Amino acid sequence: MQELPLGFDLAAVQAGFRYKDRPDLALIFSRTPARAAGVFTTNAFQAAPVQVGRENLDRSDLMRAVLVNAGQANACTGDEGLADCRSTLDMLAGHLDISPGEILPASTGVIGMRMPMPVWEKSLPQLVKSLGGCTPEQSAMAIMTTDSFPKTASRETGLDQGRVRFWGMAKGAGMICPDMATMLAFVLTDLQMDGPRWQEMLAGAVEQSFNAITVDGDTSTNDCVLALAGGESGVSCQSSRDRDRAFQALEEVCSDLAYQIVKDAEGGTKVMHIRITGAADSLDACRAARAVGNSSLVKTAMFGCDPNWGRIVAALGRSGAGFDPEKVRLSLAGQEIFARGKPVDMDIDEVFAPLLTARDIRVDIDLGTGEGEYFLMASDLTDEYIRINSDYRS
Amino acid sequence: MQELPLGFDLAAVQAGFRYKDRPDLALIFSRTPARAAGVFTTNAFQAAPVQVGRENLDRSDLMRAVLVNAGQANACTGDEGLADCRSTLDMLAGHLDISPGEILPASTGVIGMRMPMPVWEKSLPQLVKSLGGCTPEQSAMAIMTTDSFPKTASRETGLDQGRVRFWGMAKGAGMICPDMATMLAFVLTDLQMDGPRWQEMLAGAVEQSFNAITVDGDTSTNDCVLALAGGESGVSCQSSRDRDRAFQALEEVCSDLAYQIVKDAEGGTKVMHIRITGAADSLDACRAARAVGNSSLVKTAMFGCDPNWGRIVAALGRSGAGFDPEKVRLSLAGQEIFARGKPVDMDIDEVFAPLLTARDIRVDIDLGTGEGEYFLMASDLTDEYIRINSDYRS
Known part of the structure; x- marks a missing residue:
């Protein structure tokens, strides 16, 4: 005790x-x-x-x-x-x-x-x-x-x-x-x-x-x-x-x-550990991390163990953080998946899908611009979340 | 044709x-x-x-x-x-x-x-x-x-x-x-x-x-x-x-x-027609409307036909729009449900739940501050959205 x-x-x-x-x-x-x-x-x-x-x-x-x-x-x-x-x-x-x-x-x-x-x-x-x-x-x-x-x-x-x-x-x-x-x-x-x-x-x-x-x-x-x-x-x-x-x-x-x-997030099955580095400043890093961590599309992809880097990249793109898209590097579960504006040249589903079955998933993003950093933990979004929150008061 | x-x-x-x-x-x-x-x-x-x-x-x-x-x-x-x-x-x-x-x-x-x-x-x-x-x-x-x-x-x-x-x-x-x-x-x-x-x-x-x-x-x-x-x-x-x-x-x-x-929103069953009036300016009105329309908790409540005004109020409260909470008035489906800091004095579930079974739901919010207005249409959030977006690439 x-x-x-x-x-x-x-x-x-x-x-x-x-x-x-x-x-x-x-x-x-x-x-x-x-x-x-x-x-x-x-x-x-x-x-x-x-x-x-x-x-x-x-x-x-x-x-x-x-x-x-x-x-x-x-x-x-x-x-x-x-x-x-x-x-x-x-x-x-x-x-x-x-x-x-x-x-x-x-x-x-x-x-x-x-x-x-x-x-x-x-x-x-x-x-x-x-x-x-x-x-x-x-x-x-x-x-x-x-x-x-x-x-x-x-x-x-x-x-x-x-x-x-x-x-x-x-x-x-x-x-x-x-x-x-x-x-x-x-x-x-x-x-x-x-x-x-x-x-x-x-x-x-x-x-x-x-x-x-x-x-x-x-x-x-x-x-x-x-x-x-x-x-x-x-x-x-x-x-x-x-x-x-x-x-x-x-x-x-x-x-x-x-x-x-x-x-213990409502209905959650995963924790994303989102680390932003290389942002212009810490505010930009925070913006980028929150855009990814709050994206319903990123969250549902995580729930589905889907290495859907496109959704992460699109969330970064609308975050308001300033960066050169060509310099962004993204790793999932410790493995690089996107760099120089393109996905890495490997069978992404075969390599990454098994890594994403873990409960804790590292999402490391380097914006390639400055020294700004931010760390955010985020849950996934699941059908159980919907059930809990649409049934709540009944 | x-x-x-x-x-x-x-x-x-x-x-x-x-x-x-x-x-x-x-x-x-x-x-x-x-x-x-x-x-x-x-x-x-x-x-x-x-x-x-x-x-x-x-x-x-x-x-x-x-x-x-x-x-x-x-x-x-x-x-x-x-x-x-x-x-x-x-x-x-x-x-x-x-x-x-x-x-x-x-x-x-x-x-x-x-x-x-x-x-x-x-x-x-x-x-x-x-x-x-x-x-x-x-x-x-x-x-x-x-x-x-x-x-x-x-x-x-x-x-x-x-x-x-x-x-x-x-x-x-x-x-x-x-x-x-x-x-x-x-x-x-x-x-x-x-x-x-x-x-x-x-x-x-x-x-x-x-x-x-x-x-x-x-x-x-x-x-x-x-x-x-x-x-x-x-x-x-x-x-x-x-x-x-x-x-x-x-x-x-x-x-x-x-x-x-x-x-036609993925998995959607409802369209919220969110009209903000009485905001300090149109930017504040937009902030308020987007906070409500993007809130997962508001969206899941709508899916559940749940007159959960507390979630709408809490979304307004974090929107960044400036207002006096005592002056906010909220109507759902044309009926006032919240005013002067408190819910209206009626059996809310009995009155509102049937109104919320419609496909199109009016959400009218007066912030009681100025002349700013904004109109936003938003979908609900459903288990079908999760299914579509967690299964997408398989």
């Missing part, structure tokens, strides 16, 4: 928001005030818990708890939804004897329905009572919606003053799937951090992990990544080398969780 | 590039030099016929013929592909006794394979011999790839000097589907037009028709819209009112063909 960073307790109960026979309400509790950082959805429609969480973080970055429910997103619920969210924090604060401003809320589930308050009233005392009696996996299970497995990751790293631990959990099966609204991740550490540095470090790690994946190109009203640094290890960063090591551990936890989200 | 504009003849033969038992090579011939206009793909990878067609148009806008084949795209074929394309024009020019520079080529089909020159050598004499012995529908059939029906449209309009006729044909089933590369359209008229005006008029009509549809958000290496104004009616535009009427007829032919492409 994974060990949590020092100073944190978890709880999970079966409240009954939407799912039967599984926990759907989770609590992260920090025994001392923890330095909190958060990255929130950029969607113009922001769910009530996102609005309340931002407000709380704006007032203070010292937090004691994170409260997460699955099944109801509390998004597009108007002023009533905001009041519902605040009232759940008031209730929890009373049971934990802390202030409601020391709690960050998060919700995931169906958009547009009001929270069932009697369910909260009944469940919160049980949730607090069960604190500490829950494994990391049970906690990760309580925040799932269409996920097919719970997602957790942990790293330990040695700093000058001693060892510190990072642990995280995430939900998401679709980079975003708005009405299961959608990607949530929580990272804990017993490292001691000051406020601005911790927010910077989280933002940097999110950029390289959760913001570098795509399932369907959609983003939701409820997305957030919250990170708590409780400091119970007594270890803080003493040098830039310490900060690099701490960042690396944090980034690895985030990337591990991000990979698990793509692996 | 549709009547062609005066002065044009069509031909179609079964050459055998890829398809069996159907015509796959078409010729449009203008008995006199016709004023030509063209709009080409913006993809960085441009197919050989696109490159050759642009070159010819740059040298002169008077054309005698358009030559189109289906099954081979002649894209990503390097210098050899360019030479192949030029040599087909040389051959045809010989048979027609015109100059190769008076012919516009277009190809659609698989990317990356060389043209089979013996097939061209054998077919071109037959093609020229059969000129005039072909219905508009047979000609439209010869340019199909995954299309399930031939697409033609025609309009007549009265100008001050007399009546003129517009006729067009198109192929495409998937706004773009790069390896069936992809959307082609050809419009003929017997109106007399001078060069710059005709190009402007075509560009304007394309903007409101072929550029305002989406199946999967992809664009191809071979797309083009070519228009020939032969002038055989003896009628030219005498006034701005004439130009408006001619533009309207041209735009209606283009929009009719564009609608047919979305209706």
Whole structure:
């Protein structure tokens, strides 16, 4: 079993928001005030818990708890939804004897329905009572919606003053799937951090992990990544080398969780590891990677194990990235398939089709122009995705 | 049967590039030099016929013929592909006794394979011999790839000097589907037009028709819209009112063909007619419409006849368009479903699900901000799309 960073307790109960026979309400509790950082959805429609969480973080970055429910997103619920969210924090604060401003809320589930308050009233005392009696996996299970497995990751790293631990959990099966609204991740550490540095470090790690994946190109009203640094290890960063090591551990936890989200993509059978090099700059590299990773035609070809380089090349061509088509080189699964404006001279189906039966597929593209780079993980697109998303509410 | 504009003849033969038992090579011939206009793909990878067609148009806008084949795209074929394309024009020019520079080529089909020159050598004499012995529908059939029906449209309009006729044909089933590369359209008229005006008029009509549809958000290496104004009616535009009427007829032919492409979207069962109003400007309106029309989650919900307004709202929220979420109003099939940040107070499934069983669905969105407007037609996303695109090359 994974060990949590020092100073944190978890709880999970079966409240009954939407799912039967599984926990759907989770609590992260920090025994001392923890330095909190958060990255929130950029969607113009922001769910009530996102609005309340931002407000709380704006007032203070010292937090004691994170409260997460699955099944109801509390998004597009108007002023009533905001009041519902605040009232759940008031209730929890009373049971934990802390202030409601020391709690960050998060919700995931169906958009547009009001929270069932009697369910909260009944469940919160049980949730607090069960604190500490829950494994990391049970906690990760309580925040799932269409996920097919719970997602957790942990790293330990040695700093000058001693060892510190990072642990995280995430939900998401679709980079975003708005009405299961959608990607949530929580990272804990017993490292001691000051406020601005911790927010910077989280933002940097999110950029390289959760913001570098795509399932369907959609983003939701409820997305957030919250990170708590409780400091119970007594270890803080003493040098830039310490900060690099701490960042690396944090980034690895985030990337591990991000990979698990793509692996669990709704209906997905494959993970494309798209690496763009040789772009004019990193923005162009990002454009090229996203055009390929979001192309329905590239995704369906991957699902069919079809070495259909023409679709990748056409997606690059419309990406808006600047390059000379004659200088582009494309490799699939480590083998060059397209260069100098033409496919390589071999029996492409015979050579490549067997390589594409793997779950993880490298897609390496050199644009032959400059030094810009970007890395993106993307799922394929399958009939099961269609089934899940056209049947969802029935 | 549709009547062609005066002065044009069509031909179609079964050459055998890829398809069996159907015509796959078409010729449009203008008995006199016709004023030509063209709009080409913006993809960085441009197919050989696109490159050759642009070159010819740059040298002169008077054309005698358009030559189109289906099954081979002649894209990503390097210098050899360019030479192949030029040599087909040389051959045809010989048979027609015109100059190769008076012919516009277009190809659609698989990317990356060389043209089979013996097939061209054998077919071109037959093609020229059969000129005039072909219905508009047979000609439209010869340019199909995954299309399930031939697409033609025609309009007549009265100008001050007399009546003129517009006729067009198109192929495409998937706004773009790069390896069936992809959307082609050809419009003929017997109106007399001078060069710059005709190009402007075509560009304007394309903007409101072929550029305002989406199946999967992809664009191809071979797309083009070519228009020939032969002038055989003896009628030219005498006034701005004439130009408006001619533009309207041209735009209606283009929009009719564009609608047919979305209706024939690979695996599609529905056409969403997305109208954005109240945007800050037309660019924002376009962003909002495309975010909704390209969202896999909106498209799969439409396929499932699911009034899942949350997905539409979430797509608007990430579109980049500026608006106040509280002011957004959304109607589905003519009925308001979301306003003032919340869903309308009615049994949404009971009211809306039956309305969504129609083939054509209106999606009206007012952003409540300014005067910007945009209209987009989009297909749904179905398991059949996945089947077609994951099985394609097998």
